Amino acid sequence: MHAVDVASDQRARLLAAMATVVADRGYAATTVADVVRTAGVSRSTFYELFTSKEACFIDAYNAGVDDLLQAVRDAVRDAPSDWRAQLRAGIRAYLDRLARTDHFARVYIDEIHAAGAVALAARADALRRFADRYHASFSQARAADPSLREPDPDALLVLCAGTEQLVAERLRAGGDVRALEDVFCTCAEAVLTHHQED
Numbered sequence: 001m002h003a004v005d006v007a008s009d010q011r012a013r014l015l016a017a018m019a020t021v022v023a024d025r026g027y028a029a030t031t032v033a034d035v036v037r038t039a040g041v042s043r044s045t046f047y048e049l050f051t052s053k054e055a056c057f058i059d060a061y062n063a064g065v066d067d068l069l070q071a072v073r074d075a076v077r078d079a080p081s082d083w084r085a086q087l088r089a090g091i092r093a094y095l096d097r098l099a100r101t102d103h104f105a106r107v108y109i110d111e112i113h114a115a116g117a118v119a120l121a122a123r124a125d126a127l128r129r130f131a132d133r134y135h136a137s138f139s140q141a142r143a144a145d146p147s148l149r150e151p152d153p154d155a156l157l158v159l160c161a162g163t164e165q166l167v168a169e170r171l172r173a174g175g176d177v178r179a180l181e182d183v184f185c186t187c188a189e190a191v192l193t194h195h196q197e198d
Contacts, residue, residue, distance in 0.1 A: 011049050013039040015060040018053075023103035027057060027114040057107075057115055058122050064104040065126045071097050072133055083140035084189065090133060091184045095177050098167055109168045127164070131156035138192045149194045159191050 017039035021030045032053050036046050050056040075093035079086040098105045112123045134156045142148040163184050170177045 007049065010039070010041050010045055013041060014046060014049060014056060015063055018056050018060040019064065019103040019107050022057065022060075022111050023106040027111045030057075032056075054115060054118060057111075058119055061107055061112055061119065061122055062126075064108055065122075065129065068094065068097050068104075068108070069129060069133070076136075083137055083144060084185075086140060087137045087188055087192075088181070088185050090137070091188065092178075092181055095167070095181055095184070098171070099177050105167075105171055109164065109171055127157055127160045130160045134159060134188060134192065137188070141192055145193075148192070151191055151194070155191050159188060163187070 014035060017035045018030070021034045021038055025034065030053065032043065032046055035053070035056065036043050039046075046056070050059065071093045072090040075089040076086045079089035098108070112119050131153065135151070135153075138148070138151055163180075166180060166183075167177050170180060
């Protein structure tokens with residue numbers, strides 16, 4: 001294996017290990033020693049790839065967000081051309097991903113709040129990326145109905161933050177987040193379908 005491939009593999013293992021350990025112990029209690037032990041790499045390798053525990057955690061969070069967004073994009077692409085069907089497909093993919101029995105949901109929903117200002121900035125960026133996905137749905141809707149009014153960007157952020165909060169509450173209660181599909185679709189359509197004369 002080439003050196004670049006080895007480093008890429010080690011990095012991927014460390015990101016996965018960070019998510020696993022943080023989900024099990026919480027961000028504050030997680031140590032670099034825990035992460036390298038779980039990943040099966042050396043401490044020196046960790047510091048060749050990341051400057052700190054925080055940096056590794058933020059990269060693990062961002063990688064999970066990238067995967068989540070890609071799942072949404074893939075679902076939208078494979079859905080029928082009707083914008084409501086695409087919106088529902090994207091929301092379903094989002095909820096399906098967070099319902100999986102791996103460690104991303106805990107990192108994404110809970111532990112990102114425990115990792116300081118840089119982590120909160122990463123979360124804010126993620127919310128804006130999801131708001132952009134809702135805006136893409138709006139663009140599809142307005143192509144079908146030109147009388148629709150451009151949604152306020154802050155309203156899209158409220159939509160994203162509100163859905164994330166409801167997912168958090170459902171996960172903490174041990175419920176199935178996939179049951180939220182209908183309410184998420186209803187809320188999204190309400191934000192996206194105001195007309196110019198409203």
